[in-house]
Amino acid sequence: MILWFLLFTVKKYHNVGKMNNKRIWKIIIIIKWEKEDEQIVAEIMRRRFFPTVITHKAWEGFHFAGHEIRITEATDCYGAVVWPSALVLCHFLETNSKQYNLVDKNVIEIGAGTGLVSVVASLLGALVTATDLPELLGNLQHNVLQNTKLKSKHRPCVKELSWGIDLEKNFPRASCHFDYIMAADVVYHHPFLDELLLTFDHLCKNDTVILWAMKFRLDKENQFVGRFQTLFDLEVLSNFPSLNITLYKAMRKGRMKVRPSKLSV
Numbered sequence: 001m002i003l004w005f006l007l008f009t010v011k012k013y014h015n016v017g018k019m020n021n022k023r024i025w026k027i028i029i030i031i032k033w034e035k036e037d038e039q040i041v042a043e044i045m046r047r048r049f050f051p052t053v054i055t056h057k058a059w060e061g062f063h064f065a066g067h068e069i070r071i072t073e074a075t076d077c078y079g080a081v082v083w084p085s086a087l088v089l090c091h092f093l094e095t096n097s098k099q100y101n102l103v104d105k106n107v108i109e110i111g112a113g114t115g116l117v118s119v120v121a122s123l124l125g126a127l128v129t130a131t132d133l134p135e136l137l138g139n140l141q142h143n144v145l146q147n148t149k150l151k152s153k154h155r156p157c158v159k160e161l162s163w164g165i166d167l168e169k170n171f172p173r174a175s176c177h178f179d180y181i182m183a184a185d186v187v188y189h190h191p192f193l194d195e196l197l198l199t200f201d202h203l204c205k206n207d208t209v210i211l212w213a214m215k216f217r218l219d220k221e222n223q224f225v226g227r228f229q230t231l232f233d234l235e236v237l238s239n240f241p242s243l244n245i246t247l248y249k250a251m252r253k254g255r256m257k258v259r260p261s262k263l264s265v
């Protein structure tokens with residue numbers, strides 16, 4: 001019924017009387033996709049700001065994984081607010097928790113900022129290491145611990161990881177194994193894109209899955225995707241054109257699949 005109404009409206013108001021029905025159906029399908037995108041985006045973007053009137057600190061409220069999550073933000077640096085890419089990744093984690101079961105999985109988040117993704121991964125049962133630059137760690141620690149205490153199966157940890165720096169010393173390849181690397185909005189106008197790629201490369205083992213929400217901005221930064229693809233196979237998990245955000249799954253290129261029969265030799 002609604003579609004016939006749309007068909008009627010498109011014909012009447014867009015002067016497309018001569019257009020064949022096949023083309024009009026195409027337009028309707030595109031309108032429907034855009035509506036779905038808008039609905040998902042509206043759902044993802046649901047957040048409430050709580051001013052400092054009642055509590056001593058202002059916070060933003062989110063709902064993921066069956067919990068209310070309170071995130072303290074600041075406006076003085078990139079990592080101190082929750083960016084839309086983080087919401088996209090959180091929404092994906094909670095709505096795909098069967099296929100991407102995080103229970104007892106080792107997860108590292110790079111450029112965690114306020115820590116929302118790390119909190120959600122932890123509430124979904126993962127052993128989480130939330131990382132960022134040293135100056136972000138105080139607020140990150142506060143948010144991660146306050147939102148997971150007595151709620152998460154494993155206590156998350158917060159650790160410094162400045163991209164490309166002391167990687168082998170702080171995250172030795174021989175002893176660190178991560179099932180998932182998560183990253184939300186880590187590519188933007190900053191001078192550390194080489195170091196970021198180096199960090200993905202260092203932390204990613206053959207069986208590690210990277211879940212990366214990328215916000216597309218300027219060409220120069222967007223080209224990072226091409227460089228990333230020299231090392232990793234990329235798959236689009238979801239796309240939000242109205243936000244310019246794409247959620248990717250990535251795995252190391254050319255990884256060897258070990259067959260069980262070979263293991264027993």
Ligand SMILES: C[S@@+](CC[C@H](N)C(=O)[O-])C[C@H]1O[C@@H](n2cnc3c(N)ncnc32)[C@H](O)[C@@H]1O
Nearest residue numbers: 078079082083086111112113162163184185192
């Ligand atoms: C745009 S914010 C995204 C924060 C969070 N992931 C989110 O989506 O809300 C980018 C994050 O990358 C971190 N970052 C920037 N340069 C970095 C570097 N060289 N080493 C480690 N983290 C860095 C920032 O501190 C910040 O937390």
